[in-house]
Amino acid sequence: MQTAYIPVPQTTRNRAAPAWTPDDILALYAMPFMDLMHRAQQVHRAHFDPNAVQLSSLLSIKTGGCPEDCAYCPQSSHYDTGLDADKLMPLDEVVAAAKAAQAGGAQRFCMGAAWRSPKPHHLEAVARMVSAVKSLGLETCVTLGMLRDGQAEQLKDAGLDYYNHNLDTSPEFYGKIISTRTYQDRLDTLARVREAGISVCCGGIVGMGESRRERAGLIAQLANMEPYPESVPINNLVQVEGTPLAKVEPLDPFEFVRTIAVARITMPRAAVRLSAGRETMDDAMQALCFMAGANSMFYGDALLTTANPQMQADQRLLQRLGMHVEPAPHHAAPEFSGAGHAAQPQAGSGQPCAEGGTTCR
Numbered sequence: 001m002q003t004a005y006i007p008v009p010q011t012t013r014n015r016a017a018p019a020w021t022p023d024d025i026l027a028l029y030a031m032p033f034m035d036l037m038h039r040a041q042q043v044h045r046a047h048f049d050p051n052a053v054q055l056s057s058l059l060s061i062k063t064g065g066c067p068e069d070c071a072y073c074p075q076s077s078h079y080d081t082g083l084d085a086d087k088l089m090p091l092d093e094v095v096a097a098a099k100a101a102q103a104g105g106a107q108r109f110c111m112g113a114a115w116r117s118p119k120p121h122h123l124e125a126v127a128r129m130v131s132a133v134k135s136l137g138l139e140t141c142v143t144l145g146m147l148r149d150g151q152a153e154q155l156k157d158a159g160l161d162y163y164n165h166n167l168d169t170s171p172e173f174y175g176k177i178i179s180t181r182t183y184q185d186r187l188d189t190l191a192r193v194r195e196a197g198i199s200v201c202c203g204g205i206v207g208m209g210e211s212r213r214e215r216a217g218l219i220a221q222l223a224n225m226e227p228y229p230e231s232v233p234i235n236n237l238v239q240v241e242g243t244p245l246a247k248v249e250p251l252d253p254f255e256f257v258r259t260i261a262v263a264r265i266t267m268p269r270a271a272v273r274l275s276a277g278r279e280t281m282d283d284a285m286q287a288l289c290f291m292a293g294a295n296s297m298f299y300g301d302a303l304l305t306t307a308n309p310q311m312q313a314d315q316r317l318l319q320r321l322g323m324h325v326e327p328a329p330h331h332a333a334p335e336f337s338g339a340g341h342a343a344q345p346q347a348g349s350g351q352p353c354a355e356g357g358t359t360c361r
């Protein structure tokens with residue numbers, strides 16, 4: 001069955017560059033693994049330092065109780081996953097977490113809220129958080145759900161650099177995952193973000209039971225945006241008891257690596273981010289993902305300001321691979337000496353999030 005495209009709004013449609021059809025992308029997926037890796041490396045090296053990685057840290061500023069029904073998400077109020085809903089975090093706690101993330105080496109601080117769409121008073125509070133985090137010298141990113149007219153501009157005025165809003169999957173598979181908002185709703189929010197001059201972070205989740213063609217359909221949607229997203233988080237499903245996807249067949253790890261490679265080839269200048277699911281990958285698998293063109297990762301999901309063994313394990317991995325952190329816009333890259341950092345956020349149990357494209361808690 002041919003993958004049908006959802007019409008993309010004018011501002012996100014690629015008219016100049018050749019469109020990637022799902023069949024083009026399926027042909028990439030079908031390449032022998034070593035050939036695909038070689039091609040992805042060639043593209044990667046033409047546009048990036050292959051030994052550099054960008055680090056983002058994520059904080060859930062409002063957890064749980066979400067009215068959306070994303071089938072993978074423990075934060076949805078439709079499913080009983082034992083997660084308690086929290087209110088929006090206070091500003092001082094957000095700033096403390098951002099400082100801890102920065103001390104640990106993060107360059108970008110992402111704040112995620114489990115909302116369908118932010119209410120005006122929510123947006124005002126988040127705008128204050130954005131300004132405060134930005135003033136530390138960190139890049140800022142938020143994921144707050146669907147945006148209405150004027151809301152992206154409000155965030156831009158507060159200093160927002162990136163807005164995350166994932167497509168999640170292909171148009172064909174989407175109806176099996178979410179019923180409370182449409183694919184077009186997502187594209188409309190992305191168009192508002194672009195029009196406000198905010199960089200776009202947009203990717204999806206694989207391993208939700210979709211076919212390879214449906215994975216190719218997701219990549220085609222992303223790659224055919226004009227311009228394509230600056231950041232493309234690729235999440236591997238984290239199965240959560242109580243959600244409809246708790247028992248889905250796990251994706252072959254090589255298929256995940258292929259997805260990274262295909263994203264790199266079709267979106268050569270994007271930061272392709274290892275996101276949810278990374279915590280279950282061993283070091284060899286993560287190294288393969290870097291070889292396939294991943295050059296960004298979520299690092300030490302920030303929830304509390306206590307020591308984070310995962311963060312230190314990440315630092316050791318980068319050291320073992322001879323990789324370094326891409327310098328942040330206003331900061332030199334931190335040196336990973338192996339010694340503990342002053343204050344580090346604590347790892348959360350990451351779950352893929354449509355909004356965070358990253359992790360929900």
Ligand code: SF4
Nearest residue numbers: 066070073114353354
């Ligand atoms: S993925 Fe995001 S929008 Fe969907 S239920 Fe979870 S928090 Fe809500």
